[in-house]
Amino acid sequence: MIALSLAEIAEVVGGQTHDIPDPSVQVTGPVVRDSREAGPGSLFVAFAGERVDGHDFAAAVIEAGAVAVLGTRPVGVPAIVVDDVQTALGALARHVVRRLGATLVALTGSAGKTSTKDLIAQVLRRKAPTVFTPGSLNNEIGLPLTALSATDETRFLVLEMGARGIGHIRYLTGLTPPKVGLVLNVGSAHIGEFGGREQIAQAKGELVESLPSEAEGGTAILNADDPYVRAMASRTKAKVLLFGESGEGDVRAENVRLTDTGQPSFRLHTPSGASDVTMRLYGEHHVSNALAAAAVAHELGMSADEIAVALSEAGSLSRWRMEVTERPDGVTVVNDAYNANPESMRAALRALAAMGRGRRTWAVLGKMAELGDEALAEHDAVGRLAVRLNVSKLVAVGGREAAWLQLGAYNEGSWGEESVHVSDAQAAVDLLRSELRPGDVVLVKASRSVGLESVAQALLETGAEGEVSAR
Incomplete structure (x- = not known):
């Protein structure tokens, strides 16, 4: 952050200073909300969440070098106290951007x-x-x-x-x-x-x-x-x-x-x-x-x-977004498990089809969240698209929405072993470990709440250990 004194910050956010011997001391480091990121010159923003209250870490962040705490109550260490931390954070950002x-x-x-x-x-x-x-x-x-x-x-x-x-x-x-x-x-x-x-x-x-x-x-x-x-x-x-x-x-x-x-x-x-x-x-x-x-x-x-x-x-800077890793045995794992919606799901399937020319392809897919009344139709459509793109095997992971994915594939013509519905991520891992062959390409994708990144991680750990079926 640009250097600002505690007095100036207090004025910008409409706060009161507490336990601050010298208000002219400047914040020269980052503004953080995670106490583990606090360091010399930083300002710690204390949010009170349902499970964790940032005010409880006030002494620790000051010991780590933070200049002060921005919170809603005095905490016994240098602090700027405001009525609402989120509003104050926004006011401070607006002030800095203007400068x-x-x-x-x-x-x-x-x-x-x-x-x-x-x-x-x-x-x-x-x-x-x-x-x-x-x-x-x-x-x-x-x-x-x-x-x-x-x-x-x-x-x-x-x-x-x-x-x-x-x-x-x-x-x-x-x-x-x-x-x-x-x-x-x-x-x-x-x-x-x-x-x-x-x-x-x-x-x-x-x-x-x-x-x-x-x-x-x-x-x-x-x-x-x-x-x-x-x-x-x-x-x-x-x-x-x-x-x-x-x-x-x-x-x-x-x-x-x-x-x-x-x-x-x-x-x-x-x-x-x-x-x-x-x-x-x-x-x-x-x-x-x-x-x-x-x-x-x-x-x-x-x-x-x-x-x-x-x-x-340019490369990918954010994790679990079309992260492509080839295992020593030649199995390629595409971890796109950070999130999913119908548009990104279709794009990922088309990418899988392009990457898998001449190779077996696996689409390990889960729920797309927050689709409301469109959920059934959209999951059905994704299952059908996997078949139209000649994905070798669809593994639908999870509950009702995953069942809709698999049903869409079945209705499109996937009547044999080309599609399967499994209950959870571990079941998907077990299936893949038993059936993957060198050279296969595996896409893993679902909404963030499903947590399918664990499947991609397990597959990469399996590859590092050399445990892969040679069938």
Whole structure:
């Protein structure tokens, strides 16, 4: 964080200082909510949760070098006391962002936010110091913490914004007002909470409504291939830049193909030129993510050649998102178990099909959460798609939704041993351990609550031990 005195922080958040001998002492380190991350010069934010109360760790964080605690009550060590910690955290982030000389880029969408954010960050940091959301900490707590990690040297601040309902993104943009806003897509993720795609589009479009006008330097970057997103052009005063695989994008891809290993290659076109890209990431869905990142980079002054080189060298920065690992026996494990929705599930299955040309493929799939009334139809459709893509074997893991996956595959023509429904992750591991052969490709994917990353981890540990069926 930029250096601020405790007195200044107290004034910004409307708090009272307690047990602070010298209010001129500065916070020079990070702002953290995990006591294990506290260190010299840091500020510890004490949230009182259902199971853990951060105030109980006050003495430990001061001993670790933290300058003070931001909390809701005195704790016997230097503290700034406020009525509401989350509100205070947001006020502090808003103050710091206003003082930064950085360009703030915000992005949202139903699918691909984290992967695209990671691409944008890897491209922009070739141009100037860049701070970006770690993982998918994109809510009212994670976003201000990310903003507060910026320093005086930061030139680009890239923030992922999530939403669980109308008004959430409006709140986040109020804390960290962006100059460049990117909307990726409007899909089925959280449709059960929102009630429909129109409501999702309304919520996501709050981002472009927050942007400054074109005369003030604001730019809305919109997906030309998504009609819900493209329609958001009428909701902003900012300049509009379109990206997409169609010919209508200002930033677009031509000659898209997948390599023999399932990695996308294409000709990138921007208003400033064209250049070839071959990505390290897996799956054709990353083409759209790459175009979105390229549009942001173009708007911030990078050439087509610079962007193409950066995209070609970019990797995955966030765990359990199409993590591809080959075991010593030749079995390839694709861990995409961080989360799942219908769009990302279809993309992952298509990536599996591309990676598995000439090899046996396994799709180990579980529940897609928060789909509401669409849940049965969407799980059925994913099961059917696995059959249409000639996935060798579908392993549906879990309860009712997994049964719907397997039923979709059965109704599509998977009548033999091509699909199976198992009760839990351990049953899936046991099945795979007994039936995997060298050279097989295994995709593991479900919503985060299912915890299927344990299956991928078990398979990798099995491979390291050399325990694999040779059948």
